[in-house]
Amino acid sequence: MLANSNRNSFGFTLIEILVSLSIMGIALMAVLKSSLLIQESLLDNNQANIMAMLGSEKISQIELQGPENIYQWRGNFDNQDNYVWEVETKPLFNNRLKKLLITIYPAESPEDKFFLEKLIFE
Numbered sequence: 722m723l724a725n726s727n728r729n730s731f732g733f734t735l736i737e738i739l740v741s742l743s744i745m746g747i748a749l750m751a752v753l754k755s756s757l758l759i760q761e762s763l764l765d766n767n768q769a770n771i772m773a774m775l776g777s778e779k780i781s782q783i784e785l786q787g788p789e790n791i792y793q794w795r796g797n798f799d800n801q802d803n804y805v806w807e808v809e810t811k812p813l814f815n816n817r818l819k820k821l822l823i824t825i826y827p828a829e830s831p832e833d834k835f836f837l838e839k840l841i842f843e
Contacts, residue, residue: 783808808821810822819840820840
């Protein structure tokens, strides 16, 4: 009996292993959740970049044609069918200065709107 109580134990107990596994599991879940949040953020940024580029393209197109030659006030983009654009002009101070407002949003989720404004002098 004395020999059993004085022996040195060189391993881990089952409780120590379970505690360490649960701590590692919690840490792994935190890492996975943060990577999922980063991935969602990247997708949102990608969509915002696409809408900004499409809006800039539409503003350039309107500037080339002239704001008085706007015949269509809403539509889809030729190369991106799943995005919708809307154009609105508002006269400022006098009729020669106008504010051009372009709204872009995905067709499947119209609440995610992207706005571009530009002042145009005629």
